[in-house]
Amino acid sequence: MGIYITKRLGLALPTILVVYTLAFVLIHATPGGPWDNAEKPLAPQVIENIRIKYHLNDPVWQQYLLYLRDALHGSLGPSYVNTSRDVADIIGDFFPVSLRLGGVAMLLAIATGIPLGTLAAFYRNTPIDYAAMGLVTLGISIPNYVLASILITVLAVYLHWVPTGGWGGVFDVRVIIPALAIAFRPATTLARYLRASMLDVLTQDYMRTARAKGLPVWAVVIRHGLRNALIPVATVSGILVADVITGSFFVETVARVPGIGRYFVTATTGRDYPVLLALALLFSVIIITMNLLVDITYALLDPQVRYA
Amino acid sequence: MRESAPASPPLAAMGAAGTRRRRLPPSARALRQFLRHRMAVAGAVCLALTVAAAVAAPLVSPYGYAQQDLLATYAPSSPAHWLGTDALGRDLLSRLIYGARVSMSVGLTGAVLVLLIGVPIGLVAGYFGGKFDLLLMRVVDTVYAIPYLLLVVLLQTFFTAFLPTIRGGPLRWVNVLNVRTGGVTAIVVALALVGWLDVARIVRGQTLVVRGREFVLSARGLGASDARIMLMHLLPNVAAAVVVAATLLVPQFVIAEAGLSFLGLGVQPPAPSWGIMIADGVDAIESYPLLVIAPGVALALTLLSLNFVGDGLRDALDPTMRR
Numbered sequence: 001m002g003i004y005i006t007k008r009l010g011l012a013l014p015t016i017l018v019v020y021t022l023a024f025v026l027i028h029a030t031p032g033g034p035w036d037n038a039e040k041p042l043a044p045q046v047i048e049n050i051r052i053k054y055h056l057n058d059p060v061w062q063q064y065l066l067y068l069r070d071a072l073h074g075s076l077g078p079s080y081v082n083t084s085r086d087v088a089d090i091i092g093d094f095f096p097v098s099l100r101l102g103g104v105a106m107l108l109a110i111a112t113g114i115p116l117g118t119l120a121a122f123y124r125n126t127p128i129d130y131a132a133m134g135l136v137t138l139g140i141s142i143p144n145y146v147l148a149s150i151l152i153t154v155l156a157v158y159l160h161w162v163p164t165g166g167w168g169g170v171f172d173v174r175v176i177i178p179a180l181a182i183a184f185r186p187a188t189t190l191a192r193y194l195r196a197s198m199l200d201v202l203t204q205d206y207m208r209t210a211r212a213k214g215l216p217v218w219a220v221v222i223r224h225g226l227r228n229a230l231i232p233v234a235t236v237s238g239i240l241v242a243d244v245i246t247g248s249f250f251v252e253t254v255a256r257v258p259g260i261g262r263y264f265v266t267a268t269t270g271r272d273y274p275v276l277l278a279l280a281l282l283f284s285v286i287i288i289t290m291n292l293l294v295d296i297t298y299a300l301l302d303p304q305v306r307y308a
Numbered sequence: 309m310r311e312s313a314p315a316s317p318p319l320a321a322m323g324a325a326g327t328r329r330r331r332l333p334p335s336a337r338a339l340r341q342f343l344r345h346r347m348a349v350a351g352a353v354c355l356a357l358t359v360a361a362a363v364a365a366p367l368v369s370p371y372g373y374a375q376q377d378l379l380a381t382y383a384p385s386s387p388a389h390w391l392g393t394d395a396l397g398r399d400l401l402s403r404l405i406y407g408a409r410v411s412m413s414v415g416l417t418g419a420v421l422v423l424l425i426g427v428p429i430g431l432v433a434g435y436f437g438g439k440f441d442l443l444l445m446r447v448v449d450t451v452y453a454i455p456y457l458l459l460v461v462l463l464q465t466f467f468t469a470f471l472p473t474i475r476g477g478p479l480r481w482v483n484v485l486n487v488r489t490g491g492v493t494a495i496v497v498a499l500a501l502v503g504w505l506d507v508a509r510i511v512r513g514q515t516l517v518v519r520g521r522e523f524v525l526s527a528r529g530l531g532a533s534d535a536r537i538m539l540m541h542l543l544p545n546v547a548a549a550v551v552v553a554a555t556l557l558v559p560q561f562v563i564a565e566a567g568l569s570f571l572g573l574g575v576q577p578p579a580p581s582w583g584i585m586i587a588d589g590v591d592a593i594e595s596y597p598l599l600v601i602a603p604g605v606a607l608a609l610t611l612l613s614l615n616f617v618g619d620g621l622r623d624a625l626d627p628t629m630r631r
Contacts, residue, residue, distance in 0.1 A: 018450045137612065143604075143611075145586060146608060250571070280454070
């Protein structure tokens with residue numbers, strides 16, 4: 001087991017390095033920057049000073065190593081736009097909000113996706129299955145920002161149940177709209193994969209044996225079926241996390257949640273490259289860590305995997 | 309697939325049922341299978357209408373997409389403006405129709421580009437294997453670790469800034485095209501540069517399966533060159549899976565373009581994109597929800613249609629992949 005984890009870690013670290021290199025190269029290859037303001041051009045001397053201050057005149061490979069060294073020490077450099085602030089501070093301010101919102105959305109997605117997928121598989125080719133699969137198709141087809149706008153219109157504007165936007169923590173009513181909007185797509189993704197895997201499990205011999213022993217149907221489906229069906233589904237957790245992260249870009253913007261997703265969008269339009277680079281790293285590290293955790297849990301649950 | 313593949317399930321089923329049906333050519337069989345898929349047909353009709361409206365936009369749309377009527381801002385729907393007007397007094401229906409142009413061209417050119425890059429690379433990787441294949445799979449693994457949209461945003465930011473610096477040389481037309489299309493070219497290139505990996509992966513997988521079949525071995529035994537085997541024997545056999553994959557990538561491109569434009573990173577105003585229209589409408593959603601609902605419904609309907617057509621094509625072309 002120890003060897004397996006070491007091996008997987010050994011694969012994850014180069015991946016992170018490649019992501020960093022890719023993001024670094026792209027960002028440095030992009031001409032121009034936040035100082036290229038066409039309406040109020042800065043004096044050349046000012047720009048020159050800024051470039052010296054941020055080491056932009058050093059050879060690119062030096063900048064690459066310098067940033068990497070600082071990043072490993074936890075310093076992500078100053079923001080180009082909010083010059084008084086460190087990128088690490090900005091992430092510290094905005095990320096917890098997104099983490100909580102994402103957590104609520106993830107829980108919501110799991111809490112609805114699992115029953116939906118199980119029901120669809122159990123009642124295969126009945127109206128229940130068709131309704132569930134219809135929802136899944138909607139999940140692929142309705143962008144989360146459209147869903148968020150519809151929810152705002154219905155829940156906030158017409159019904160006055162919740163405010164149209166803002167953030168007040170996990171237990172505030174304002175979490176409802178963004179959490180629902182972000183959770184919809186991952187919930188349907190989860191349901192689709194679980195249905196397929198559950199259909200496989202339901203035909204297994206041990207299911208029939210459990211039923212023959214006289215266990216009630218739902219006890220069998222949940223205790224024997226769901227447990228086994230969820231193992232292969234665990235591998236899509238990375239996709240679900242990516243869905244939640246990209247969902248936050250849009251939904252936080254629409255529902256005015258002061259999270260890192262909304263900050264990312266502001267940083268792109270403002271061409272705040274240090275922030276973009278740091279966030280690209282952050283998001284990839286989250287997904288890679290998630291995949292790593294999933295693989296390790298998978299190996300713990302299913303010993304055969306380790307030898308594969 | 310014609311002579312070599314074993315009888316596909318629909319044929320076997322037909323035989324078992326004992327119906328004396330004439331043997332149809334594969335294309336007609338696929339068409340019949342597709343027509344049986346009601347949602348797919350509805351989707352195809354819906355898409356055909358959207359494409360027709362997009363192509364004929366200057367003829368069918370009542371106003372220009374940037375034409376303002378400043379005396380009638382936020383107008384409700386009326387005989388003059390069927391869906392009303394937006395904050396700048398622009399006709400919503402006309403903008404929807406022109407917006408379809410952006411969505412459809414992004415989806416179609418994106419799919420073509422992705423096929424042009426992905427199919428050869430996937431074929432070569434799957435056929436020869438070895439280091440190139442290993443490299444491709446490492447690239448795929450790495451790119452899948454990055455959120456898709458994040459990578460597209462970085463690439464799109466790069467191309468939007470980079471293309472205008474091409475002032476001369478053989479690639480000048482790319483810049484001209486990008487300016488003329490209001491930034492659509494940069495989006496398509498960014499999307500294709502990420503999307504080809506999906507196609508290459510699928511083509512590689514299919515090639516690995518077909519590569520070991522007897523007809524490939526016999527072709528090689530008869531002295532066919534590698535290029536000939538790939539083009540004449542492997543390509544037709546992976547074509548069905550490729551077409552299905554490409555169709556299912558189109559909605560992904562459409563949604564990404566709308567998303568980027570929604571964030572203000574995609575198509576540059578006043579060029580209309582459904583994403584931009586939704587973003588503009590969000591500001592006034594409390595009072596004029598139609599400004600968000602109309603482009604939102606147009607986008608959702610298009611995506612639904614594309615997904616249904618993709619499902620239908622998969623069922624019709626590739627019986628083994630049926631759900």
